[in-house]
Amino acid sequence: xxxxxxxxxxxxxxPSTHTDLAAGDDAALVRIAxxxxxxxxxxxxxxxxxxxxxxxxxxxxxxxxxxxLSDLAAMxxxxxxxxxxxxxxxxxxxxxxxxADGFFDCAGRYDVDIVGGDTTRGPLAMTVTLFGEIPAGAxxxxxxxxxxxxxxxxxxxxxxxxxxxxxxxxxxxxxxRRALIALHRPTPRVxxxxxxxxxxxxxxxxSDGLAGDLAHMCERSGLGAQLDAAALPLAxxxxxxxxxxxxxxxxxxxxxxxxxxxxxxxxxRERLAALARRxxxxxxxxxxxxxxxxxxxxxxxxxxxxPLAPSGxxxxxxx
Amino acid sequence: xxxxxxxxxxxxxxPSTHTDLAAGDDAALVRIAxxxxxxxxxxxxxxxxxxxxxxxxxxxxxxxxxxxLSDLAAMxxxxxxxxxxxxxxxxxxxxxxxxADGFFDCAGRYDVDIVGGDTTRGPLAMTVTLFGEIPAGAxxxxxxxxxxxxxxxxxxxxxxxxxxxxxxxxxxxxxxRRALIALHRPTPRVxxxxxxxxxxxxxxxxSDGLAGDLAHMCERSGLGAQLDAAALPLAxxxxxxxxxxxxxxxxxxxxxxxxxxxxxxxxxRERLAALARRxxxxxxxxxxxxxxxxxxxxxxxxxxxxPLAPSGxxxxxxx
Numbered sequence: 201x202x203x204x205x206x207x208x209x210x211x212x213x214x215p216s217t218h219t220d221l222a223a224g225d226d227a228a229l230v231r232i233a234x235x236x237x238x239x240x241x242x243x244x245x246x247x248x249x250x251x252x253x254x255x256x257x258x259x260x261x262x263x264x265x266x267x268x269l270s271d272l273a274a275m276x277x278x279x280x281x282x283x284x285x286x287x288x289x290x291x292x293x294x295x296x297x298x299x300a301d302g303f304f305d306c307a308g309r310y311d312v313d314i315v316g317g318d319t320t321r322g323p324l325a326m327t328v329t330l331f332g333e334i335p336a337g338a339x340x341x342x343x344x345x346x347x348x349x350x351x352x353x354x355x356x357x358x359x360x361x362x363x364x365x366x367x368x369x370x371x372x373x374x375x376x377r378r379a380l381i382a383l384h385r386p387t388p389r390v391x392x393x394x395x396x397x398x399x400x401x402x403x404x405x406x407s408d409g410l411a412g413d414l415a416h417m418c419e420r421s422g423l424g425a426q427l428d429a430a431a432l433p434l435a436x437x438x439x440x441x442x443x444x445x446x447x448x449x450x451x452x453x454x455x456x457x458x459x460x461x462x463x464x465x466x467x468x469r470e471r472l473a474a475l476a477r478r479x480x481x482x483x484x485x486x487x488x489x490x491x492x493x494x495x496x497x498x499x500x501x502x503x504x505x506x507p508l509a510p511s512g513x514x515x516x517x518x519x
Numbered sequence: 520x521x522x523x524x525x526x527x528x529x530x531x532x533x534p535s536t537h538t539d540l541a542a543g544d545d546a547a548l549v550r551i552a553x554x555x556x557x558x559x560x561x562x563x564x565x566x567x568x569x570x571x572x573x574x575x576x577x578x579x580x581x582x583x584x585x586x587x588l589s590d591l592a593a594m595x596x597x598x599x600x601x602x603x604x605x606x607x608x609x610x611x612x613x614x615x616x617x618x619a620d621g622f623f624d625c626a627g628r629y630d631v632d633i634v635g636g637d638t639t640r641g642p643l644a645m646t647v648t649l650f651g652e653i654p655a656g657a658x659x660x661x662x663x664x665x666x667x668x669x670x671x672x673x674x675x676x677x678x679x680x681x682x683x684x685x686x687x688x689x690x691x692x693x694x695x696r697r698a699l700i701a702l703h704r705p706t707p708r709v710x711x712x713x714x715x716x717x718x719x720x721x722x723x724x725x726s727d728g729l730a731g732d733l734a735h736m737c738e739r740s741g742l743g744a745q746l747d748a749a750a751l752p753l754a755x756x757x758x759x760x761x762x763x764x765x766x767x768x769x770x771x772x773x774x775x776x777x778x779x780x781x782x783x784x785x786x787x788r789e790r791l792a793a794l795a796r797r798x799x800x801x802x803x804x805x806x807x808x809x810x811x812x813x814x815x816x817x818x819x820x821x822x823x824x825x826p827l828a829p830s831g832x833x834x835x836x837x838x
Contacts, residue, residue: 220556221658221660224739225594225660225661225723226560226590226591226593226594226660226661226722226723226724227558227559227593227651228558228560229556229558229559229594229653229658230557230559231556231557231655232551232557234553237550238548238549238550238551238557239546239547239548240546240547240548240549240600240602240634240650241545241546241547242602242603242604242635242636242637242646242648243604243637244637244646245639246606246639246640246642247641249639249640249641250639271545271546272545272546275544275545275546277546281559283559283560283561283648284561285561285562285604285646285648287563287644316559316561317561318561318563318646320563320564320568320569321565321568322565322566322568322644323565323641323642323644325606325641325642325644327563327604327637327646327648329561329602329604329646329648331557331559331650332546334548336550339540339546341540341544341545342544343544404544404545405545420543
């Protein structure tokens with residue numbers, strides 16, 4: 201049986217491109233360019249809480265890094281380095297090899313050097329801490345929204361929640377393919393996040409559900425928000441065969457999406473439309489921020505207004 | 520029941536002193552001084568593998584940060600920021616409060632800002648990623664040892680292993696107090712690590728056992744080593760009432776020590792003795808590096824030489 205050291209070495213040592221001293225010593229050493237801030241985020245995935253114990257290891261490897269990339273994208277930071285803490289119940293070389301493949305697929309795609317790790321025995325879980333760089337002062341936080349800013353969302357939020365509903369037998373769809381890809385191999389919106397520097401006033405990624413994350417932005421910005429039901433991007437959800445109630449629920453309250461939600465002034469609409477075309481990524485204007493602090497509402501197509509419950513996904517409350 | 524967000528906010532939000540944007544957004548933002556490298560390390564503690572499920576939460580909070588501080592100390596880096604990923608089986612506010620107290624005791628003692636975290640539901644485990652600063656080029660790696668360098672070790676390695684042996688009923692001691700403190704609340708040698716810049720050629724911390732970690736240093740430095748049995752610091756182990764065989768086994772093969780093992784030229788002996796006095800921390804010269812690549816030996820008091828087995832602690836091999 202290979203030792204912990206052998207395991208780490210065999211599967212998790214890959215060439216690094218922008219690291220002074222990579223994994224293998226007590227700590228890694230990297231250098232931050234002058235005039236930059238370091239952006240740091242960490243996320244854990246736990247078997248049974250964030251994924252089914254039998255989930256495909258290649259997808260898990262991808263996703264464990266992707267969810268962290270999404271957080272950096274939401275700050276408009278460029279990802280650079282990551283550490284991986286991996287807890288395994290036993291040694292299954294095939295599993296480890298597939299996990300590492302998925303993980304390094306994602307790392308390679310977004311030019312992330314792996315600079316450290318820890319492999320331990322225990323219930324299956326993985327924690328990534330991701331570091332990125334950003335010109336000092338250029339970060340887009342949750343707090344910068346201004347009243348009357350347009351609210352935009354990227355891609356198709358709700359698909360991942362729809363995929364989860366199918367896996368759990370809570371929904372039956374004609375076409376599950378896109379929903380399952382969204383759930384298992386989310387695409388972090390790294391290029392979009394970087395391109396929004398100078399365009400967006402406030403931004404976050406939708407990991408806890410659109411309404412819940414919008415509430416976070418409103419709280420931090422000291423504002424309220426109004427969404428337009430007619431503007432919500434439901435097309436890709438409807439195409440799966442989901443009915444209107446399920447589609448809207450997944451869109452507004454579903455978690456695990458990793459799309460970006462951002463606030464931008466109306467004067468930037470044309471530039472944002474051009475950006476969407478350049479990236480080949482839909483950007484949908486779904487409402488606007490208001491001066492009514494703490495009030496989130498949804499305007500129905502017939503003009504009726506109703507409160508928008510910020511019922512995001514909460515691991516503890518949901519359990 | 521408080522939500523995940525409430526929990527994090529209530530117990531893990533503390534004032535930060537050297538952070539541009541602390542926890543609460545998608546990522547934290549910090550600034551690295553010009554001419555410095557960033558040192559990064561990560562370590563996980565898992566219930567049942569690294570500690571008993573009923574371990575005191577205050578000690579656990581301290582230790583989960585301390586073991587990472589030890590890694591930075593072993594690079595001669597100054598600790599600055601940490602993230603904490605905490606996985607909890609359920610909500611026990613008393614447990615969480617005590618854990619946070621221990622964690623922030625340690626953070627305050629070593630001036631570490633907590634810049635992010637993730638709280639998830641699952642089997643009890645905690646991962647800290649710690650990062651610090653070091654003047655570019657000043658890090659002390661494992662690879663810099665030179666043949667004939669003295670080998671030094673700080674404090675009393677072996678005490679933690681002795682404490683564990685007691686808890687597991689494998690040893691009975693007259694006095695377990697110091698051994699249990701070493702096991703539950705290790706003191707990371709941060710001040711020593713920083714003071715060894717310019718004095719030590721190579722360094723690491725003893726987390727896997729003295730002999731095993733010495734083997735790592737030899738491998739990285741392309742050298743061998745010879746330890747002198749008569750020089751090994753056994754006094755504190757003997758004082759607990761441990762017999763000679765157990766004391767030596769704990770000293771050479773015990774894990775969880777977090778003392779520093781370092782190589783320094785003979786010309787630095789006086790400065791190292793003065794440093795030990797200034798820090799009030801014993802530094803013991805236990806042998807030297809040799810040109811016999813890969814050969815680790817122990818010279819007994821009677822002059823006999825025997826091979827030193829690098830049987831460090833390995834979570835997988837040990838299980």
